[in-house]
Amino acid sequence: MHVERIELRYIQLPLKHHFETSAIRSFQRDTILVTVWADGVEGWGESAIEAGPWYSPETVETAWHVQRDFLVPMLLGQQLETAAEAFDRLALVRGHNMAKTGLEEALWDVEARQKGISVAQLLGSTSPRIESGVSVGIQDTVDELLELVEGYLAQGYRRIKVKIKPGWDVEVVRTLRQRWPEVPLMVDANSAYTLEDADHLVALDGFDLMMIEQPLAYDDIYQHSLLQRRLRTPLCLDESIHTPAHALAALELGSCRIINIKPGRVGGLAQARRIHDLCQERGVPVWCGGLLEVGVGRAHNVAIASLPGFTLPGDVSASDRYFERDVIELPFRLNPDGTIDVPQGPGIGVEVDRAFLDEVTVRREEFAV
Numbered sequence: 001m002h003v004e005r006i007e008l009r010y011i012q013l014p015l016k017h018h019f020e021t022s023a024i025r026s027f028q029r030d031t032i033l034v035t036v037w038a039d040g041v042e043g044w045g046e047s048a049i050e051a052g053p054w055y056s057p058e059t060v061e062t063a064w065h066v067q068r069d070f071l072v073p074m075l076l077g078q079q080l081e082t083a084a085e086a087f088d089r090l091a092l093v094r095g096h097n098m099a100k101t102g103l104e105e106a107l108w109d110v111e112a113r114q115k116g117i118s119v120a121q122l123l124g125s126t127s128p129r130i131e132s133g134v135s136v137g138i139q140d141t142v143d144e145l146l147e148l149v150e151g152y153l154a155q156g157y158r159r160i161k162v163k164i165k166p167g168w169d170v171e172v173v174r175t176l177r178q179r180w181p182e183v184p185l186m187v188d189a190n191s192a193y194t195l196e197d198a199d200h201l202v203a204l205d206g207f208d209l210m211m212i213e214q215p216l217a218y219d220d221i222y223q224h225s226l227l228q229r230r231l232r233t234p235l236c237l238d239e240s241i242h243t244p245a246h247a248l249a250a251l252e253l254g255s256c257r258i259i260n261i262k263p264g265r266v267g268g269l270a271q272a273r274r275i276h277d278l279c280q281e282r283g284v285p286v287w288c289g290g291l292l293e294v295g296v297g298r299a300h301n302v303a304i305a306s307l308p309g310f311t312l313p314g315d316v317s318a319s320d321r322y323f324e325r326d327v328i329e330l331p332f333r334l335n336p337d338g339t340i341d342v343p344q345g346p347g348i349g350v351e352v353d354r355a356f357l358d359e360v361t362v363r364r365e366e367f368a369v
């Protein structure tokens with residue numbers, strides 16, 4: 001693939017319903033879409049990022065800067081054999097995984113389109129659909145939460161994840177469990193606790209949760225291993241795992257028994273697949289998280305989530321979970337059985353709605369050889 005042209009596009013899309021984690025309440029999605037042209041073929045990727053450094057240290061502006069000034073010049077005019085080598089080609093730039101992901105994913109789309117196969121197939125997947133779960137943010141009242149969960153279950157979602165924080169945890173989970181004793185249920189704290197809260201978190205062991213996601217610091221691996229020893233419920237790491245080496249350390253230390261893989265957090269599909277392979281060799285289940293991606297990043301998430309080691313339903317929901325209107329022609333839909341189809345067309349298998357994309361674009365910059 002000879003990289004001829006790259007376009008960055010900063011878009012803002014309103015969220016259907018605000019999304020609140022232990023850190024922040026969001027009302028709109030800010031994200032960067034990347035288009036790469038190589039050998040005349042166009043591919044799309046997404047740097048699923050936030051306006052502020054609430055989930056990761058990266059922001060839209062840091063990503064734009066690192067892409068424009070460093071990553072784009074490293075790829076423009078270059079010849080790549082496969083998209084799988086792109087992450088390593090960008091290794092001189094340390095970190096900035098979200099900035100790298102948009103470019104890397106676009107190259108997977110190009111390569112798959114050139115070969116006339118889907119990104120999922122190029123990754124090595126044969127599965128026609130993925131199991132879909134839903135992530136439900138913190139609400140103003142428990143009644144609002146119950147109403148939302150009831151709606152998602154009625155739509156067919158196979159697993160419910162609720163965000164928790166101090167003051168919105170054990171009693172909320174107890175209420176959910178009383179109402180739905182059998183539903184696959186998990187919680188995500190987005191680093192809202194410390195080891196001093198261990199006695200309190202042990203109370204969550206009574207509710208048959210699938211897992212507790214990232215209870216402790218966003219950059220911690222060791223303290224999670226101490227907490228995991230005190231809990232029957234598996235811990236799952238998200239924010240702490242940026243590389244395959246982090247995943248290995250977490251598994252060796254016993255810091256978690258499950259890993260949430262997000263391409264955006266780890267620098268793209270190749271790194272996501274490496275972590276998947278490492279976990280699969282060790283019999284550790286993984287699932288695909290989400291960063292409120294629009295249709296482009298969502299398509300890449302669906303592709304990676306169709307690999308065989310993704311044995312737990314993830315956060316890859318239908319487009320209408322987040323947006324009134326997505327930026328792709330045919331939004332992702334939930335099947336009545338709680339699955340989402342893996343697009344079988346060439347590349348990511350979805351087409352961008354260019355007119356709508358122009359409406360939601362706030363900045364755009366193009367680079368050519």
Ligand code: MG
Binds near residue numbers: 213214239260289
């Ligand atoms: Mg998480």
